[in-house]
Amino acid sequence: MVERRRFGNLIPHLILWVGIALVAFPVYLAFVASTQDNAAIANGQMSLLPGDLFFETYYKTLFVGTSGSTREPVGTMLFNSFVMAMAIAVGKIAISILSAYAIVYFRFRFRMAVFWLIFITLMLPVEVRIYPTYKIAADLNLLDSYSGLTLPLIASATATLLFRQFFMTVPDELLEASRIDGAGPVRFFKDTLLPLSRTNIAALFVILFIYGWNQYLWPLLITTRDDMQTIQIGIRKMITTSDALTEWPVVMATAVLAMLPPVAVVVVMQKLFVRGLVETEK
Amino acid sequence: MADVTLRDVRKTYAGGVEAIKGVSLKVADGAFCVLVGPSGCGKSTLLRMIAGLETVTSGEVDIGGRVVNAVEPAARDIAMVFQNYALYPHMSVYNNMAYGLRNRGLARAEIEARVHEAAQILEIEALLARKPKQLSGGQRQRVAMGRAIVRHPKVFLFDEPLSNLDAKLRIAMRVEIRKLQRRLKTTAVYVTHDQLEAMTLADLLVVMNGGEVEQIGAPLEVYQKPATTFVAAFIGAPPMNLMPAAHAGPNGWADSLPPGAVVGVRPEDLMLGQDAPAGGLRLPLTVEAVEHIGAESFVYGKVSSKAAAGDDVIVRVAADATPALGTSVAVTASRDKLHLFGADGRRLAD
Numbered sequence: 001m002v003e004r005r006r007f008g009n010l011i012p013h014l015i016l017w018v019g020i021a022l023v024a025f026p027v028y029l030a031f032v033a034s035t036q037d038n039a040a041i042a043n044g045q046m047s048l049l050p051g052d053l054f055f056e057t058y059y060k061t062l063f064v065g066t067s068g069s070t071r072e073p074v075g076t077m078l079f080n081s082f083v084m085a086m087a088i089a090v091g092k093i094a095i096s097i098l099s100a101y102a103i104v105y106f107r108f109r110f111r112m113a114v115f116w117l118i119f120i121t122l123m124l125p126v127e128v129r130i131y132p133t134y135k136i137a138a139d140l141n142l143l144d145s146y147s148g149l150t151l152p153l154i155a156s157a158t159a160t161l162l163f164r165q166f167f168m169t170v171p172d173e174l175l176e177a178s179r180i181d182g183a184g185p186v187r188f189f190k191d192t193l194l195p196l197s198r199t200n201i202a203a204l205f206v207i208l209f210i211y212g213w214n215q216y217l218w219p220l221l222i223t224t225r226d227d228m229q230t231i232q233i234g235i236r237k238m239i240t241t242s243d244a245l246t247e248w249p250v251v252m253a254t255a256v257l258a259m260l261p262p263v264a265v266v267v268v269m270q271k272l273f274v275r276g277l278v279e280t281e282k
Numbered sequence: 283m284a285d286v287t288l289r290d291v292r293k294t295y296a297g298g299v300e301a302i303k304g305v306s307l308k309v310a311d312g313a314f315c316v317l318v319g320p321s322g323c324g325k326s327t328l329l330r331m332i333a334g335l336e337t338v339t340s341g342e343v344d345i346g347g348r349v350v351n352a353v354e355p356a357a358r359d360i361a362m363v364f365q366n367y368a369l370y371p372h373m374s375v376y377n378n379m380a381y382g383l384r385n386r387g388l389a390r391a392e393i394e395a396r397v398h399e400a401a402q403i404l405e406i407e408a409l410l411a412r413k414p415k416q417l418s419g420g421q422r423q424r425v426a427m428g429r430a431i432v433r434h435p436k437v438f439l440f441d442e443p444l445s446n447l448d449a450k451l452r453i454a455m456r457v458e459i460r461k462l463q464r465r466l467k468t469t470a471v472y473v474t475h476d477q478l479e480a481m482t483l484a485d486l487l488v489v490m491n492g493g494e495v496e497q498i499g500a501p502l503e504v505y506q507k508p509a510t511t512f513v514a515a516f517i518g519a520p521p522m523n524l525m526p527a528a529h530a531g532p533n534g535w536a537d538s539l540p541p542g543a544v545v546g547v548r549p550e551d552l553m554l555g556q557d558a559p560a561g562g563l564r565l566p567l568t569v570e571a572v573e574h575i576g577a578e579s580f581v582y583g584k585v586s587s588k589a590a591a592g593d594d595v596i597v598r599v600a601a602d603a604t605p606a607l608g609t610s611v612a613v614t615a616s617r618d619k620l621h622l623f624g625a626d627g628r629r630l631a632d
Contacts (some may be wrong), residue, residue, distance in 0.1 A: 171366060171368065173364045173365075173366055173368035174368050174370065176333075176335050176355075176362070176364070176368065177362070177364065177368040177369075177370070177429075179334075179335065179354070179355045179356060180333065180334075180335075180355045180356060180360065180361065180362050180382070181356065181381050181382030181385055181429075182356035182357075182382055182385035182386050183356075183381075183385050187385065191370075191381070192370055192372075195372040196371065196372060198372075
């Protein structure tokens, strides 16, 4: 398909443009709404061009918050969400790479049993075990805390499995060469396995960061204080107002702001991310 | 500098499979010992036991007068070159060679001196900053050797180090490994399935089969006096012709052999010609295939005599004396070129 035809590409391009428009239009609409006057939006007379309230709305959103439903500025929510997503991503990677290392490289009793136990947790996502998890978190005084937000979500089988599969493709001779070179288990892990897993770690980090960022149910349960809520919860609380008008520009600005960190992570990690998915560097 | 001694070394795997069935062996200080055998004969396992990568079920592995059965690989003072080189993919060539030295806590200046010395010997100084991925197969091979040299080990262990190279490079590297080992005067144990590699490299050739040693000796000694039919068939290309003594036809010596005896004769010891020397062997052949390899040819024939009808025989002849396909010829060998083996496959006293 090297041949270039002037109109041959037209239809595929058309389809692609329609697809892009379908995805991008709501985002654009959110941005436009966040720069306009609330009254215009409420009247249903919103312009499709950005308004002139950009700085005013975003300043209010970030540092002041809505006047009604949730009085917390979105800056705090962004911070909470960021802490939560980071802790989940880093914590999951740290725990799962170590447990995969143990499962693949060490012979201990009940090794396979341990592996299957970890594997089975795949079938029990947070939603299924939500009550016992909540009970434990409450008993441990983890409500309204960062540890409560993150710890229950950190123990993860997916990442363990992924690292296990990767470790099994690392040639045994590398381990043997390391042993002859005088590297013990810790050195082998640090000097050889970790650098080799770099792209895998990056790919996982992107996936897990977004996973953590998009958490909704668990933060909804575990946090009650306004200053502990994440941005996903904040948006929802802003929309439901009992007596006042929903402040749509602020809601939309929050939505736009909520999209930015995951986008930033993907953009920054893209190169490594793609390499982690398509190639194994050996 | 050290000798390597194995005393009745055995290896039994957890499943009860006996991989090494009692091997005793002594490699003198500075000697080049080659373990050769078909795949699955236990030669790699034996090497890995010397390296400390496999446990020893029973027996003793002794390096330089110290029994090392329970010593970690890193503390055995050995260096190993792997078949797939096992270079650290994320480290530069320099770091690949320096890694083991750093782990041993050598001073930075000493490490640098050793790496550069090894790089100079192997002519890879220009590659020190590169990653293994950017190297050709031959260059990787050199780096793997370099990693072994910098350690100044007592023993080099090679696990089929040349089998991933193309034929030409393999021969060149073979010569180089030999030169290098002579120069460094370090004891070496080398595993290969290639009998030509084994013959050309070894001071001491160890032929293994089914977890046991078939024969230990200097390469030419093994070639000229194979201890068993297995060695006779394995060492030498094309392999020695082997046939039941009864097929050799009625003659004086064959009749006095024990029942089930086997006669062997190497392709190059067979001559085209009608008359057998006194007490020798004469076989009438039909030529079935001919391989010209330049200065000489290999003739594949079927014996047409009544006693040995259907036996396959390979004969090496000069290129200008190659018989045509389908013709009938006779080949002969004198008595002193014949190898006689008993029914158990062991060589009979000459």
